[in-house]
Amino acid sequence: MNTKQLQYFLITVQKGSIAAAARELDIAQPAISQQLANLEREMSAVLFERSFRGVSLTKAGQIFLKHAETITKNINEAKLELQQIISNHSGTVRVGMLPSIGNVLSMPLIAEVNRYHPHIKLDISTGPSYAVKEWLKTNQLDIALTYEQEIDHDFMSTFPLIEEYMYLVVGCNDNSANYHQLLNRDSVNFWELSQFELLMPSLKDALGQLINIYEQKTGVALKHDKAYSGQLMTGLRQVIQGEGLMILPSSAMYHLEESNVVKSLKIEQPEMKRLVLATTNKSMRMSDATLQMLNVIKSVTAHEQACDHWRGRLAISYSSIANKSPLNIGVV
Template structure:
């Protein structure tokens, strides 16, 4: 498979248009179209459906797009490894993490990374664990920080730390004598929670079911900063780790009450079991771990 043709196809697929892809690639539209067509002939598959508004992916096209990104990423990794054969000089690392962890870790990671490797580049993607895990499996990411990830033969996991989930409430909630909330009392509080694909939501529902409790979820919202603002405004309460109140963009006027018996959230570092990490990616993991320790967490 010609990598230039694959790269061309990916640009067309992502932009949804031969015209836009040609602008991005700085090539003529006819050349872009010809390369994609040649790739279709080589693979004996129709990859794109052309229409008056642009293009849409066929089933084969979607499959190739998923794998193609990983292929190009692996080529990039190989090139980096050869360039850095005598040591770590420059390269790129792609990191994925949940938004809550991003709020907590991103600034320190970026600061430490570029202090040590100023000639390298760093890409950080934030999304739900489900999507970050998928991108890691496809080869689009080198490192991921996840909440309670599902088992996968394609990934290696390292448990970083565990943390108690808390009921997030306004600072003037009850009085200062209330230091925790019993799990069975959760049904008394209208909850603002992330959607069903969020792993903390999944964990809460599993534990509530195990204890015969049905949580009263009145609002679903994946954006944690917006969720916390709604709690502050009195629309309900949230169940999150206490560190959701820390980091960049923190919301004042809230406090975290641990839930008893404890609902334990697992924070996991994930890498691919199918691909070798570059030296720079390994160093990035060390930077992450050092930053986490400096914040007071005990790594498992």
């Protein structure tokens, strides 16, 4: 007895004739007749009464029907469980992040997944903080990397990654008075920011909200009337051209610093910082692939922090990530 025979038997019972079963299965009628005859021979019982009107179950057939349904149900359930195990460990994981986070994490994250987790497909989307939050809420993402200003505990589960430092970013432009003024400095007090024309996002964005919090906290009003598109790369181009300064984490511009295109000064008194978190939607069951991706994200975050690309204090302990990834994390 095999699953094909069980399928042919159950469809024939359901349709009431071998001819109808053949049409349903889109196979030749003699093939079904042969398989049913083999099944009856193996069971040593006549399962169908055949007539010109079709077929009906014998008493033996009625008994066999109960067992056939149970066996088929068990086989289907076994297949489903196995498919869930396979899909949980593989498949696509959709990760959303802000451009500044994407600048530091995207490439090493892709490299890590391709090298050590080829069974997982990583699908990265980038957008403003409010868009990433909405994507997670509407189940368009499995993981969202965002800031504490955008956290909604009603639907988000959170996994802290790093408390990043904020910097004043100025273009290395010899024609810029701001550059010459800040050339020999490594830090700047928050109140001093009021001296400069800043390119700043609106309060709709998490960074705009953070800056507003510090303005209210310190009583220092900043100048942010310069035209700004809200696009990170466009803003950095304006900074490089000397059209204004920006407040950013190192994740957003470390690559430009390494190329001596921009200079950054750590904002102090008070120290300006914000918490970055990985978040998931509480209403969605996390697959094993998603859990694996969370561990990869933690490992890559620690690696980039150790490389000084993402400057700040890790919000995850080394012990929780040291054995999760082949990355050489280093001392944190």
